[in-house]
Amino acid sequence: MSSLMRPQSAIKSALKPALAAGLMASALIATLPARAADTTCPQGACDSAWKTASKDDKAQADAFGETYKAFLDKARTELLTVAAIRAEAERNGFEEWKPGTPVTPGAKYFHINRDRAMALIIGGSAPTSAGLRIVASHIDSPRLELKGRPVDEAQGFALFQTNYHGGIKTYQWTNIPLALVGRVDTKDGKTVQISIGLKGDDPILMIPDLSPHTARDQMKKNARDVVQHEDLDPIVAHGPHGEDGKFSASEWVFRFLKSNYDIEAADLVSAELSLVPAMKPRDMGLDRRLVAAYGQDDRLAAFASMMAAFDTKRLPHTTIIQFADNEESGNVNVSGASSTYLPDLVSELVYAELGEAYRQPLFTRALRASKALSIDVNPGVNPMSPSAWELTNAPRLGFGVNIKLYGRGFDANSEFIAWTRAALDDANVAWQTTTYKVGRAGGGTLGKELAKLNIDTIDFGVPLLSIHTPVAVSDKMDVLALKNAISAFISKAD
Template sequence: MAKTWEYQPVNAWRRYASPAHEARREELVRECAAFLSQCKTERETVHWLLAQAASQGFPQGIGEGTACFPFRDKAIILARRGRRPLAHGVRLMAAHGDTPHLDLKQRPLVEEAQVALFKTHYYGGIKKYQWLARPLALHGVVVTRDGVVHPVVVGEAPEDPVLTILDLLPHLAKAQKEQSVDKAFEGEKLNLAVGHRPGKAEEESVRHAVLAVLHDRFGFAEQDLMSAELQAVPAGPARRVGLDGSMLGAYGQDDRLCVFAAATAFFAVPEPEFTQVLVVWDREEVGSEGASGAKSRFLRYTLEDLVDAWAPGTPLRQVFLASLAVSADVHCPLDPDYQDVHDKANASLLGHGPVFSKYTGHGGKYGASDADAEYIAWFRHILGDIPWQMAVMGKVDIGGGGTVAKDLAAYGMRVVDFGPGVLSMHSPFEVSSVVDLIATVDAYTAFYGSGGFPCR
């Protein structure tokens, strides 16, 4: 038996073993799977959050005790006023609603070898070969000259056709097999097959016929594609994985798994001691640049409005400096087939609860936000018996990654990365543990419901 001073990670399956826990876990998994199946773009994620907020009595704008600020359908901030004044800081959780995908180019439609294709530009860090020869759906919006926004979803309904990227048959791929992965699969060839049948008239090509389909189904012309945001994403719903159904497989769990867990926790604490803030940004997968990313001033402007409404005269810097934050992002647990890229003594395990990353970055901690020891100790205290882990992302000189933690740290607030483990991260079918979901929701709820911080 381990001594009391020896640390051992806790298997969350053991901690959440009762029938009541099982029923609650299954309910959370069903809700999360429905969310992941429905929300495959940042716009769909924001709309889902708006619907959740409305059902909880959050009108848009600033109310007596609630606030809801959507931003261009790409980002959103929710807030609930706490008992303590804003000068004592807020409890802030930040996640991101974007995920790697394929964007259609501004003039996407071409025809080659009697096949109509949509040309794409990939977004975020992907392994390009994973997107070939698989069913893909089209999600997004087309905005016509009259300003009407036309939602587009193709490939999700059972009666819908899907799209796909054609792959080279192995009989002709000898030269391809001798190339590195980066060179063997070119970004310029990630083209979606969208049609093959020519138009009814003799002079009408396959390209013409596809344009006719777009007009008949959605009511827009080719020029309207220039004012569109259309994404190719994996088609199909989230699924349970494993003979025991112990895992959840779905596209976009990085980072919508944390969006779901953070939103669930936010609404689970209706009368917090400290003001709650939930922010979901866009653009994290490409460096958080742009108006809807974490490097924008969206958070600052929103909190300025909150202070003006709920605590006029309070310096905003005082609010920031007193605030505690979580960068709610997923972590990479020990991969059973690729253990050699991990430092096993400092790796997390699937099914052992959400993971603290004290720092991210790469190499000599470049690009890292490093949480201080006092904050980690306080967090350990508020979690109580909830399973959690502490880990790093791979061996020191092998890889690394970045999150929005450093963008929050720039305001002077204490912040740490904390989220569930996800295997096959950035792939079209990511895998998480269903027991980590319930542990993450509990951990995030404990954060939102927490009391004072002893160290300043």
């Protein structure tokens, strides 16, 4: 029995009355299926994958976790994530797709959208015009961003003025090491890459909080008011510089940027500079089963999708693995999932296949015949606050991927959910379901953008602890299960 299969205790319990009536146990047990027909996880009726996993499966999860941590260490922003995925894709035999190139069975391509989003394309046995498999995740994460005129000075300190990207609890971003990463584009067409704080000997930046000795008034405030968004300003430099202290701290910052990067103050208007946690991804817990790292929402799904793409053999349908930008701020911008990038790419692939026979209805029929998997992580049951969930429908770390059942018109239709269940069960992938407390929580995914294209779409997730904080926590077995779930989804024939 696969290490990720659900136990058959519920089935055997149902047989006890028949056994008591005199039926032979051996005959009945012999009729049981090789795996449970339904791997849903009612409260208390199934086990963690760590309990059912073999020694080899645990070793595989550990090894996969090491690869995952190395990926997260590089992929701190969308720009860095696209660069990391491209490098890995090229190492795995993917080539850049050029418009007009037909995608043949087994062909492997990548396509990049403005350095901030991209897609992997894998040729399937069926024509592209007969429908695709699409797996979508986003590669942006909550962070701080520099304003267009970011340098300010207060009490002898040079500070960066920031805005925030995605939902954050502001107080969690104080007193942690921050790195400055991103790019600056100048009027003469030059692009300057900046990365300060990720190397062991780099300086870091930090937003200082009040000490308990002077924070009595602050500690009377509600959590959302302890630190205002406008006050998330990290220290960049301190005190006068130069001979006789002729330069203030803020003046020194501009001189530093000019000397080291040939950047003028005005160039910061055309910059994408982010402040991200500088800590390296680490194992968490003495058993090393958890990963604590920044950026797991949603680069966990991006990593699992990428690895599933590299692990494919022969696919029934051409597959697009989409890595979109800006979901944490509403999918907007030309590299976000609300743009026409994905349908444009599908249209180009269909046109490359059909040539002059291409017609717009053939493109929309290809979308209608497609199946899409939208993936985004979600909060898991937190041992410190389990009451945040209605536990019967709550996702637990280590219990596999979760099929999201939102209700209120957001779910995939029942036949597509059944199709997806069959794909997971046939591949012996551990899964569970997720429904938030009614009216008490929420979140968004890329699924609505795919459904707008008339594509059958289902939402997956992987449970995390401390989601949207500077350091989130995942379970290595879930990361591996998600990769296997994606492989099962894109490999299943209609």
